[in-house]
Amino acid sequence: MIKIAIPGGSRPEILEVVTKAKQLYKDVVSFFVFDTKENIGNSDVWIYEQCETDEHSVKQAVTMAARGEAQVLMKGIVETRTVLKEVLQKEHNLRGQSVLSHVALVNLPGNKPLLLTDAAMNINPNTEQLKQITNNAIDVCHRIGIECPKVALLSSAESYNPKMPSSVLAHDVAKLYEGNNDAIVVGPISLDLAISKEAVNHKGYISAVAGEADVLVVPSIDVGNVLYKSFAVIGKAVIGGTIVGAKVPIVLTSRSDSTESKLYALEFALQQVRG
Numbered sequence: 001m002i003k004i005a006i007p008g009g010s011r012p013e014i015l016e017v018v019t020k021a022k023q024l025y026k027d028v029v030s031f032f033v034f035d036t037k038e039n040i041g042n043s044d045v046w047i048y049e050q051c052e053t054d055e056h057s058v059k060q061a062v063t064m065a066a067r068g069e070a071q072v073l074m075k076g077i078v079e080t081r082t083v084l085k086e087v088l089q090k091e092h093n094l095r096g097q098s099v100l101s102h103v104a105l106v107n108l109p110g111n112k113p114l115l116l117t118d119a120a121m122n123i124n125p126n127t128e129q130l131k132q133i134t135n136n137a138i139d140v141c142h143r144i145g146i147e148c149p150k151v152a153l154l155s156s157a158e159s160y161n162p163k164m165p166s167s168v169l170a171h172d173v174a175k176l177y178e179g180n181n182d183a184i185v186v187g188p189i190s191l192d193l194a195i196s197k198e199a200v201n202h203k204g205y206i207s208a209v210a211g212e213a214d215v216l217v218v219p220s221i222d223v224g225n226v227l228y229k230s231f232a233v234i235g236k237a238v239i240g241g242t243i244v245g246a247k248v249p250i251v252l253t254s255r256s257d258s259t260e261s262k263l264y265a266l267e268f269a270l271q272q273v274r275g
Contacts, residue, residue, distance in 0.1 A: 002029050002273055003069060004251075004266075005061035007083065008054060008076030009033035010040050013255065017262045018045055024263070029270070032070060034060045054078045058086045065248045066092035071273045074251040074266065087246055097245035099125075099132035102224075102252070103140050104241040105268040106231050111195060115140060115149075115215040116231070119224030120241065120252070127172045130217065134173060136244045137215045138183045144271040151177075152194035152213040153187025154223065158205060160188060166219035173217075184208045191216070191227075240265030242272070249273065 006014060010033050018031050022045060031046035033039075034057035039048040051057035058078055064070040075083050087094050102120035107113050117137045118125070125133060134151060141149035153170035161167040170187030177185035186209040192199035197211035218224035231237040238260055243250035249269040253262045 001027070002071050002270060003032060003064075004029055004072040004074050005032045005034070005064045005070035006046075006074045006076045007034045007051075007057040007061040008036075008078035009046070009074070010035035010037045010048065011077045012040065013259070013262075014076045014253075015041055015045065016259055017253075017266065020259065020263060021266055025270070032061070032064060033076070034058075035076065055082060055086075058082050062086045062089075062092055062094070066094055071248055072251060072266075072269045073248055074269070075253055077255070080252060083250065084243070087250065094246045094248065096247045097132060097136060099129055099136070100243055100245040101133040101136045102241055103137050103244050104228060104239050105264065106228075106237050106239050107264070108231055108235050108237040112214075114195065114213065116224065116228060116239075117215065117217055119218065119221065119228040121221070121243065123221045125169075125220070127169060127176075130169060130173050130219070131176055132245075134177075134185065134215075134217050137217065140242075140244055140272060141183070141214060143275050144268075146214055148181075149183045149214040150209040150212050151183050151185040151215040151217060152189045152209050153185065153217045154191055154194065154219065155188030156190060158189045158193050158207075164188075166223075169219050170217075187217075189213075238264050240268045242269050244272070 033046045034049050034051050065073050101118040104116045118133050155166040155170045160171045167188040174187040186207050193205045194213040200211040241252050249272045251265045251269045
């Protein structure tokens with residue numbers, strides 16, 4: 001049984017997700033909700049604990065994960081920064097890697113599912129930070145069954161340009177993975193050459209990742225945020241995101257996310273746990 005702790009979870013939009021998840025996964029998952037609001041569920045849906053403040057609800061949920069009593073944290077209607085601040089408290093010993101990062105699973109019509117990182121957490125990573133962000137994504141790939149992921153370090157072009165910071169960053173990080181057997185990491189590479197076989201054939205581009213990327217790694221949060229929203233709004237993708245690098249995946253939800261996206265994010269986290 002995979003246990004999921006949700007601070008700020010006693011809200012109609014979270015109840016809808018949990019109810020559908022219970023129907024989909026039946027005896028696979030159980031939910032524990034911590035909130036300041038009145039319990040709107042029942043014992044068939046979740047176990048509920050009343051809390052005095054949002055901070056208290058977050059602390060209770062994170063403590064449950066820290067004790068090994070929950071395998072997934074799922075953010076309800078509380079501030080993301082409140083959750084992350086508590087996760088990073090030394091007393092919990094939940095930091096698994098030096099850098100936490102956001103990894104989104106993108107189901108884009110006409111394409112195979114992609115991982116996108118980091119569109120929501122690290123603002124302007126340096127070489128070592130981008131390497132750790134890439135490591136986190138590779139680890140997620142291994143957990144969900146992609147044994148040797150093809151990773152694209154994005155820039156605006158596929159050729160190294162010392163005057164273009166994203167190109168230099170991608171080049172420097174890619175060099176660190178030479179000889180690595182756990183993943184194929186290429187950069188700099190443009191988005192079209194990372195995911196489009198048509199573009200690859202048209203340009204005559206050759207690399208081990210060409211048109212077949214499993215992971216897109218962006219050079220900054222601005223690029224990631226625009227790409228994430230473009231996939232969702234223009235590309236009509238279903239996207240589910242988790243924070244990774246902690247000892248448990250953290251499911252991020254927002255009020256604007258559809259129920260389908262929230263379920264997709266939860267399923268993504270469950271895949272990581274089931275390994």
